[in-house]
Each structure stands twice: as C-alpha cells, then as structure tokens.
Amino acid sequence: MKPTHIEHIGIAVKNLDESIAYYQKVLGLECYAVEEIKDQKVKTAFFKVGQTKIELLESTDPEGPIGKFLEKKGEGIHHLAFAMDDVSGALKEAGEKGIRLIDKQPRKGAEGLSIGFLHPKSTHGVLTEFCGK
Numbered sequence: 001m002k003p004t005h006i007e008h009i010g011i012a013v014k015n016l017d018e019s020i021a022y023y024q025k026v027l028g029l030e031c032y033a034v035e036e037i038k039d040q041k042v043k044t045a046f047f048k049v050g051q052t053k054i055e056l057l058e059s060t061d062p063e064g065p066i067g068k069f070l071e072k073k074g075e076g077i078h079h080l081a082f083a084m085d086d087v088s089g090a091l092k093e094a095g096e097k098g099i100r101l102i103d104k105q106p107r108k109g110a111e112g113l114s115i116g117f118l119h120p121k122s123t124h125g126v127l128t129e130f131c132g133k
C-alpha cells in the first residue's frame with residue numbers, strides 16, 4: 001500500500017458554527033460543505049487546503065464516538081486520513097501486518113467516500129483512517 005496524500009485531518013469541535021467562523025475569518029478558508037452523518041452521530045464541515053481537507057466534527061450525541069472523545073480529551077485533532085487508491089486492499093494488508101482494525105471492510109463516509117479505520121493502539125496513538133473512492 002502507498003498513501004497518495006493526506007486526504008484530510010479530522011478535528012473534534014464543541015460547536016461547529018463557532019469553529020467554522022474561526023477557519024473562515026482567521027485562516028481565510030472557505031467552508032464548502034456541511035453534512036450530517038447519522039450513523040456516526042456527527043455533523044461535519046469541510047475546508048480545502050491544497051489537496052488536503054480539514055474535516056470539523058461536531059457531535060450530535062454525547063454517546064457517539066466524537067461525543068465520547070470530546071468528554072475525554074476535549075477539542076482537538078481526532079484522526080488523520082490517508083488517501084488510498086484501494087481502501088479495501090489497504091485495510092486487508094494492514095490487518096495482515098498485525099495492525100488492529102476498527103473496520104475490516106470499508107464503509108461509506110462523508111462525501112460518499114469509502115473509509116476504514118485502524119485502531120490507535122496499533123498506530124502509535126493516531127486514530128488512522130484510509131479514505132478513497
């Protein structure tokens with residue numbers, strides 16, 4: 001496997017609107033999409049920085065993954081997503097290399113992309129996502 005670039009950086013935020021304002025007014029980036037992902041219990045907002053996106057994640061349920069993350073760690077970087085040509089093959093390969101997988105098979109993420117996560121206990125502390133078409 002070989003990631004082609006950093007697809008996005010996922011950042012957990014308490015308030016999506018306030019965070020969007022920061023990225024727009026201070027950094028001068030443009031929010032081009034806001035999307036709720038019901039099964040992840042999040043609302044997301046996207047910005048582009050070159051080829052890489054910033055994905056802001058606001059929890060819609062304190063029991064969801066971002067709700068729990070915010071309670072434990074507060075706001076901040078939540079995960080790092082690598083662009084992969086073949087998400088399914090990359091997950092399989094990581095599993096074969098002894099990495100603990102959160103997703104053995106790709107599932108549908110934001111923007112209709114195929115995604116899968118590796119467990120941070122296996123990746124030196126970084127919740128890692130593979131992301132592709």
Ligand code: ZN
Binds near residue numbers: 008010055079081129
């Ligand atoms: Zn992500």
